[in-house]
Amino acid sequence: MVLQPSERHHRDWSHRRLGPWCSPTGSPAPLSCETGCGEGSWILVCRLLVPTQVSLLSMEEDIDTRKINNSFLRDHSYATEADIISTVEFNHTGELLATGDKGGRVVIFQREQESKNQVHRRGEYNVYSTFQSHEPEFDYLKSLEIEEKINKIRWLPQQNAAYFLLSTNDKTVKLWKVSERDKRPEGYNLKDEEGRLRDPATITTLRVPVLRPMDLMVEATPRRVFANAHTYHINSISVNSDYETYMSADDLRINLWNFEITNQSFNIVDIKPANMEELTEVITAAEFHPHHCNSFVYSSSKGTIRLCDMRASALCDRHSKFFEEPEDPSNRSFFSEIISSISDVKFSHSGRYIMTRDYLTVKVWDLNMENRPIETYQVHDYLRSKLCSLYENDCIFDKFECVWNGSDSVIMTGSYNNFFRMFDRNTKRDVTLEASRENSKPRAILKPRKVCVGGKRRKDEISVDSLDFSKKILHTAWHPSENIIAVAATNNLYIFQDKVN
Amino acid sequence: MGTMFARGLKRKSAEDGEDVEGGLAGAQAMPSYSLQRQSLLDMSLVKLQLCHMLVEPNLCRSVLIANTVRQIQEEMAQDGTWRVVAPQAAGRAPLDRLVSTDILCRSVREQEGERPGPDAGDGHTPDLVPGLATVPSAQALRSPQSSLWEVDSSRENRGGFQKSLDQIFETLENKTSGSVEELFADVDSPYYDLDAVLTGMVGSTQSGHGSGLQAFSSATAPPPSSSCRSDLGELDHAVEILVET
Numbered sequence: 001m002v003l004q005p006s007e008r009h010h011r012d013w014s015h016r017r018l019g020p021w022c023s024p025t026g027s028p029a030p031l032s033c034e035t036g037c038g039e040g041s042w043i044l045v046c047r048l049l050v051p052t053q054v055s056l057l058s059m060e061e062d063i064d065t066r067k068i069n070n071s072f073l074r075d076h077s078y079a080t081e082a083d084i085i086s087t088v089e090f091n092h093t094g095e096l097l098a099t100g101d102k103g104g105r106v107v108i109f110q111r112e113q114e115s116k117n118q119v120h121r122r123g124e125y126n127v128y129s130t131f132q133s134h135e136p137e138f139d140y141l142k143s144l145e146i147e148e149k150i151n152k153i154r155w156l157p158q159q160n161a162a163y164f165l166l167s168t169n170d171k172t173v174k175l176w177k178v179s180e181r182d183k184r185p186e187g188y189n190l191k192d193e194e195g196r197l198r199d200p201a202t203i204t205t206l207r208v209p210v211l212r213p214m215d216l217m218v219e220a221t222p223r224r225v226f227a228n229a230h231t232y233h234i235n236s237i238s239v240n241s242d243y244e245t246y247m248s249a250d251d252l253r254i255n256l257w258n259f260e261i262t263n264q265s266f267n268i269v270d271i272k273p274a275n276m277e278e279l280t281e282v283i284t285a286a287e288f289h290p291h292h293c294n295s296f297v298y299s300s301s302k303g304t305i306r307l308c309d310m311r312a313s314a315l316c317d318r319h320s321k322f323f324e325e326p327e328d329p330s331n332r333s334f335f336s337e338i339i340s341s342i343s344d345v346k347f348s349h350s351g352r353y354i355m356t357r358d359y360l361t362v363k364v365w366d367l368n369m370e371n372r373p374i375e376t377y378q379v380h381d382y383l384r385s386k387l388c389s390l391y392e393n394d395c396i397f398d399k400f401e402c403v404w405n406g407s408d409s410v411i412m413t414g415s416y417n418n419f420f421r422m423f424d425r426n427t428k429r430d431v432t433l434e435a436s437r438e439n440s441k442p443r444a445i446l447k448p449r450k451v452c453v454g455g456k457r458r459k460d461e462i463s464v465d466s467l468d469f470s471k472k473i474l475h476t477a478w479h480p481s482e483n484i485i486a487v488a489a490t491n492n493l494y495i496f497q498d499k500v501n
Numbered sequence: 502m503g504t505m506f507a508r509g510l511k512r513k514s515a516e517d518g519e520d521v522e523g524g525l526a527g528a529q530a531m532p533s534y535s536l537q538r539q540s541l542l543d544m545s546l547v548k549l550q551l552c553h554m555l556v557e558p559n560l561c562r563s564v565l566i567a568n569t570v571r572q573i574q575e576e577m578a579q580d581g582t583w584r585v586v587a588p589q590a591a592g593r594a595p596l597d598r599l600v601s602t603d604i605l606c607r608s609v610r611e612q613e614g615e616r617p618g619p620d621a622g623d624g625h626t627p628d629l630v631p632g633l634a635t636v637p638s639a640q641a642l643r644s645p646q647s648s649l650w651e652v653d654s655s656r657e658n659r660g661g662f663q664k665s666l667d668q669i670f671e672t673l674e675n676k677t678s679g680s681v682e683e684l685f686a687d688v689d690s691p692y693y694d695l696d697a698v699l700t701g702m703v704g705s706t707q708s709g710h711g712s713g714l715q716a717f718s719s720a721t722a723p724p725p726s727s728s729c730r731s732d733l734g735e736l737d738h739a740v741e742i743l744v745e746t
Contacts (some may be wrong), residue, residue, distance in 0.1 A: 144557045170557075232560055251560040280568055282561045301561050334541060334572055338565045392544060397562045 083491035091155040094479040100150025104134040131220040170233040175224035242293040249286035303340030343399035357402040414473025
């Protein structure tokens with residue numbers, strides 16, 4: 001791909017913040033004109049190792065968590081499978097970053113505050129709170145385990161001092177409240193300082209308890225548990241723009257919940273056939289429209305997207321819009337359907353577009369055009385000739401996610417060998433970067449990577465056969481307004497930022 | 502999991518010779534395609550069986566694999582090659598044919614030249630898009646067991662990998678139903694008919710389910726505001742279901 005030299009390369013936009021969104025046909029966002037997909041523009045801010053169960057105890061004693069986060073000398077061998085990150089999500093301001101892992105834990109990172117003394121530390125994220133969200137369960141009727149792996153985390157918009165998030169495993173959604181406590185009451189009449197009851201006979205005076213400052217403590221409490229509503233595995237949750245409801249989607253059904261009511265949910269989509277033997281299609285992802293609280297989309301394993309309007313009927317089995325790209329007959333193979341299965345669907349911040357990820361491509365659709373996407377980006381087309389092997393080792397079923405940047409001008413998704421890709425929708429430039437321990441020096445500039453397809457391999461290129469398919473970037477997140485990204489690679493969380501920032 | 506393909510070498514010319522001798526009816530031109538398609542079918546069936554592990558199988562993956570199996574079956578039925586795989590020819594197939602099958606990954610246009618031609622003996626006009634062939638379901642959907650019997654007969658000729666394959670085929674044999682579709686019958690066990698009951702029952706956690714069960718529910722039912730004791734609530738449901746039925 002020929003890279004066009006950017007005329008606006010020297011524009012200084014460091015003082016500007018990205019607007020909420022802008023139309024791709026309008027003026028490009030700063031990212032697209034300057035550094036987003038250019039060479040040498042992304043730097044590593046920090047690499048965070050999700051603390052293992054073993055080290056959690058010591059972490060509570062260690063006040064300076066920065067020491068642990070920046071300690072690249074941590075022995076990788078202590079990481080267990082429970083530490084594999086399974087979801088990453090920034091909150092609405094970007095101040096907090098939540099990760100969920102296979103062991104059912106949620107770890108929340110908080111951005112380092114700006115300080116005059118250490119200007120360069122801004123942008124680093126440190127551990128803010130850790131809690132066990134879900135536990136492994138056993139379904140006695142089916143004699144099957146229910147995994148505690150966190151499939152998705154979604155933040156609620158902040159309405160008071162506390163933070164709220166939804167986390168879900170295969171079966172149960174939980175609403176967690178994360179709040180800070182920096183004062184505690186002292187001077188109770190009936191209890192002494194340790195909390196023991198005092199002998200009433202010894203109480204001679206009455207006093208009013210006062211609040212005294214204490215060391216900051218962050219506590220997470222489960223406020224709601226939404227259980228027993230899903231027969232199949234939950235793959236998505238999405239908070240509605242009314243902030244009163246949210247939806248949870250499993251393979252065959254989508255339920256609508258009210259945050260206040262845990263013992264009931266409305267079933268709004270049901271694609272389960274009367275006879276399960278006729279099952280040929282499942283729901284793979286779902287999301288509410290960012291502004292219209294009555295609209296949502298869901299994607300399927302056959303590569304289709306349906307837009308539904310909840311005002312039309314109680315059960316939204318009939319879609320308002322149906323998005324499907326006609327198949328290219330010349331590319332047809334036994335794996336066509338599998339690679340067309342959509343693994344993720346995301347509305348743009350503007351609400352005008354949706355982005356879908358299937359095995360080999362990322363597509364951008366205009367909500368007003370159902371018959372084909374407006375943009376298609378090849379993520380790793382060199383895998384097209386290897387589909388059979390990828391089917392054999394199950395990699396073809398990997399579910400990659402995709403994300404928009406704050407202004408909807410750049411999209412990002414992961415690949416194998418710890419590669420992740422960014423596509424600039426305006427300049428049509430793209431870049432492949434790698435999240436690896438070798439590049440783990442702080443502030444190290446990421447070098448673009450390239451996969452060699454043909455015969456002759458250049459010095460820095462890597463050949464397709466050398467790719468490590470066990471290292472996959474399935475989960476990434478983009479800060480809502482700045483050029484800061486979080487990339488999850490197994491049990492490592494990499495935070496990169498645009499160096500101009 | 503560094504390099505994972507390029508293990509299976511293309512041995513088209515050698516295969517041609519062997520298989521023409523084996524006399525696959527109606528498949529003069531490129532039997533390697535048929536054999537590799539067969540191996541993809543075998544691989545898919547193995548994958549469907551391996552789904553039944555301790556954790557509930559991934560439904561999306563199962564559906565996609567089952568659809569692939571159906572596609573292959575439809576195409577094989579159309580070719581007329583469905584019952585044709587001769588045990589001897591299958592036995593001679595090297596083990597690593599199960600591995601890399603690049604031919605199958607090629608697009609239809611490339612495969613066109615390899616598929617059995619119109620004069621292959623059954624008067625069948627090759628489809629431009631073989632996978633999309635619409636065949637009446639009664640004709641197209643054969644039980645995968647029929648292919649298993651053929652593969653099984655050559656069991657002794659294969660290597661160690663075949664052992665685990667055999668165990669899986671035996672499990673499949675022991676199933677009362679043979680069709681791919683009924684693999685989902687497992688997913689939809691009678692318990693799933695209770696899901697409507699469950700979701701309806703969730704609302705009645707606190708009120709109990711008839712006075713007879715009050716003893717159970719009052720003992721273990723969590724107070725409405727205590728949201729963390731969901732495990733007790735679920736156990737409660739399980740008990741109520743068992744007692745109910």
